Amino acid sequence: MSIIVESVSKNFGEFQALDRVSLKVKDGGLVALLGPSGSGKSTLLRAISGLETVDSGKILINGQDTTNLDVRQRNIGFVFQHYALFKHLTVRQNVAFGLDIRKRPRGEVQQRVGDLLELVQLTGLGDRYPSQLSGGQRQRVALARALAVQPQVLLLDEPFGALDAKVRKELRAWLRRLHDEVHVTSVFVTHDQEEAMEVADEVVIMNHGRIEQVGTPEEIYDNPATAFVMSFIGPVNVLPGHLGLFKTLTTQETRNSNVFLRPQDIEILEQPHPEAIPAVVARIIHLGWEVQAELALPDEHNLTAHVSREQFKSLDLRVNQNVFIKSKFAKAFPEVEVFR
Amino acid sequence: MPTNGINVENRATQNWGKPLLIGIALIYMAAILLVPAIAVFYEAFHRGFGPFLEAVGHREFQNAIRLTLITAAITVPLNLVFGLCAAWVIARNQFRGRTLLVSIIDLPFSISPVVVGLMLVLLYGRIGWLGPFLQSINFRVIFSLPGIVIATVIVSLPFVAREVIPVLEDMGPEQEEAARTLGAQDWQIFWRVILPHIRWGLLYGLLLTNARAMGEFGAVAVVSGNLAGRTQTLPIFVEHAYKNYQTQAAFGAAAILALLAVVTLILKEILERRTQHKRSSAH
Numbered sequence: 273m274s275i276i277v278e279s280v281s282k283n284f285g286e287f288q289a290l291d292r293v294s295l296k297v298k299d300g301g302l303v304a305l306l307g308p309s310g311s312g313k314s315t316l317l318r319a320i321s322g323l324e325t326v327d328s329g330k331i332l333i334n335g336q337d338t339t340n341l342d343v344r345q346r347n348i349g350f351v352f353q354h355y356a357l358f359k360h361l362t363v364r365q366n367v368a369f370g371l372d373i374r375k376r377p378r379g380e381v382q383q384r385v386g387d388l389l390e391l392v393q394l395t396g397l398g399d400r401y402p403s404q405l406s407g408g409q410r411q412r413v414a415l416a417r418a419l420a421v422q423p424q425v426l427l428l429d430e431p432f433g434a435l436d437a438k439v440r441k442e443l444r445a446w447l448r449r450l451h452d453e454v455h456v457t458s459v460f461v462t463h464d465q466e467e468a469m470e471v472a473d474e475v476v477i478m479n480h481g482r483i484e485q486v487g488t489p490e491e492i493y494d495n496p497a498t499a500f501v502m503s504f505i506g507p508v509n510v511l512p513g514h515l516g517l518f519k520t521l522t523t524q525e526t527r528n529s530n531v532f533l534r535p536q537d538i539e540i541l542e543q544p545h546p547e548a549i550p551a552v553v554a555r556i557i558h559l560g561w562e563v564q565a566e567l568a569l570p571d572e573h574n575l576t577a578h579v580s581r582e583q584f585k586s587l588d589l590r591v592n593q594n595v596f597i598k599s600k601f602a603k604a605f606p607e608v609e610v611f612r
Numbered sequence: 613m614p615t616n617g618i619n620v621e622n623r624a625t626q627n628w629g630k631p632l633l634i635g636i637a638l639i640y641m642a643a644i645l646l647v648p649a650i651a652v653f654y655e656a657f658h659r660g661f662g663p664f665l666e667a668v669g670h671r672e673f674q675n676a677i678r679l680t681l682i683t684a685a686i687t688v689p690l691n692l693v694f695g696l697c698a699a700w701v702i703a704r705n706q707f708r709g710r711t712l713l714v715s716i717i718d719l720p721f722s723i724s725p726v727v728v729g730l731m732l733v734l735l736y737g738r739i740g741w742l743g744p745f746l747q748s749i750n751f752r753v754i755f756s757l758p759g760i761v762i763a764t765v766i767v768s769l770p771f772v773a774r775e776v777i778p779v780l781e782d783m784g785p786e787q788e789e790a791a792r793t794l795g796a797q798d799w800q801i802f803w804r805v806i807l808p809h810i811r812w813g814l815l816y817g818l819l820l821t822n823a824r825a826m827g828e829f830g831a832v833a834v835v836s837g838n839l840a841g842r843t844q845t846l847p848i849f850v851e852h853a854y855k856n857y858q859t860q861a862a863f864g865a866a867a868i869l870a871l872l873a874v875v876t877l878i879l880k881e882i883l884e885r886r887t888q889h890k891r892s893s894a895h
Contacts, residue, residue, distance in 0.1 A: 344792055344793075344796070348793060354786060358790075373794060373795045417790075418794075
């Protein structure tokens with residue numbers, strides 16, 4: 273079922289949480305709303321769910337205008353960051369909650385709850401209470417509970433935010449597989465760009481209540497639309513454009529703007545090259561599978577470069593060594609705003 | 613080595629300091645609470661159950677018990693509904709005047725009950741603001757059951773809200789929101805999600821409300837008019853009987869009130885244990 277958001281705005285007092293946001297999520301899609309805290313991503317998700325009303329604009333789910341419908345009538349599934357399981361009910365009773373409310377026959381409820389517990393790999397834990405489960409298990413119960421009522425769309429608010437790093441990684445790979453199995457149109461909120469890139473078909477990058485860019489993870493990485501997007505998707509070097517150092521960019525592009533350059537797109541050479549500029553190695557930091565080199569440019573600007581261990585060894589990099597650097601990919605943006 | 617010396621000294625201080633403090637506290641408690649309570653039961657029963665039963669069987673005594681039970685039976689449900697509504701509004705909303713509302717709910721704790729009674733007389737009494745109107749429709753508030761109930765409702769108002777607000781705040785709004793996304797109506801959310809969560813706190817609040825409703829003296833004394841057999845609640849009966857040298861009746865009634873307090877205390881202890889158990893198992 274598709275979701276269409278048309279020019280939605282929402283204010284909390286003086287604070288503008290959403291500023292004329294428009295978005296289309298296609299049927300069966302898995303979309304990430306990505307942005308820093310306060311960017312409006314959670315508000316947008318809650319507006320789609322009906323937990324939050326909007327000041328202006330429209331929201332359509334499956335072609336139906338749901339802007340003024342109560343959350344109960346929108347037929348959505350919602351997963352909360354802190355699970356929001358009913359603490360006094362068992363896992364089975366939690367999953368059955370929505371079906372009991374709808375007064376479905378007992379046999380059907382039992383059947384469906386059993387199927388869902390199997391789907392989320394919690395068969396055998398149905399009689400436990402939420403307090404007896406791990407964080408990852410609780411979030412899977414919350415997911416089963418949301419899916420039980422066969423929602424038109426599934427909305428997840430920072431679903432992995434409260435989990436530790438290892439469980440978080442496992443669960444997001446699992447969510448991706450689950451979506452391929454169940455195919456319900458899903459939107460999830462995250463502030464973790466790696467998570468968004470890994471799980472989603474399409475990533476929506478938000479900042480200050482506006483959408484900066486919508487695209488597949490690849491499009492966003494290869495062709496960031498704004499300075500904010502480029503600086504939000506991983507670390508980036510920002511240099512004044514007037515340096516004119518980078519021959520891959522035209523002078524037209526670099527005048528009056530900043531050049532954005534990712535650490536892993538910097539190539540370090542031992543010998544001079546027509547497209548390369550000289551630099552001095554100022555510092556070397558070992559990050560495990562990568563090595564980070566701080567490079568000083570002749571005009572006192574500094575750059576951070578990442579090279580693989582193998583390259584590092586073959587170059588035999590040392591502090592104070594003179595090298596030549598070349599950019600494999602750089603972009604110029606007139607804007608000054610970057611994410612820090 | 614010097615650190616060790618200090619430690620030993622500290623431990624030595626603790627060795628006699630702790631029992632001393634506990635001892636002082638116990639003696640203090642016994643002197644001001646336990647001994648008087650025992651005295652009440654002794655006075656009521658030292659001549660055996662016969663005189664006690666005789667005093668209890670007296671018509672005025674029975675009327676006092678009946679009036680106390682009726683007052684509590686009206687007050688407790690009223691304050692249950694009010695307390696729940698107030699607690700939910702305060703715990704779930706941020707609005708201007710929220711802290712003011714909390715202070716207003718707590719007001720009956722800080723106002724002397726006698727003043728509460730006087731306020732009611734000023735409002736509903738024969739020469740009070742609403743006096744002429746009430747007289748014209750021939751409805752008595754002061755020196756009658758309505759006045760006693762209003763006074764009792766006011767003095768026992770804060771208990772339910774005070775007990776339920778922290779539990780609701782601790783619970784957070786997410787479970788209610790989750791229930792809404794699953795299609796639950798407001799009354800279903802209340803019965804299936806909120807009530808199971810707050811039940812022990814709520815019960816504790818009701819217990820305290822009931823204890824105060826049955827035990828209130830000051831506010832009720834001002835509005836009741838102290839008409840023997842008609843507007844005497846149990847605490848007022850106790851005072852009246854004592855002043856009229858009906859010692860057996862006074863201490864019999866006092867023993868019943870004291871017994872109520874003991875039962876309340878035991879139930880409170882059980883409830884607190886349950887709530888704590890629930891809290892610790894939830895995390």
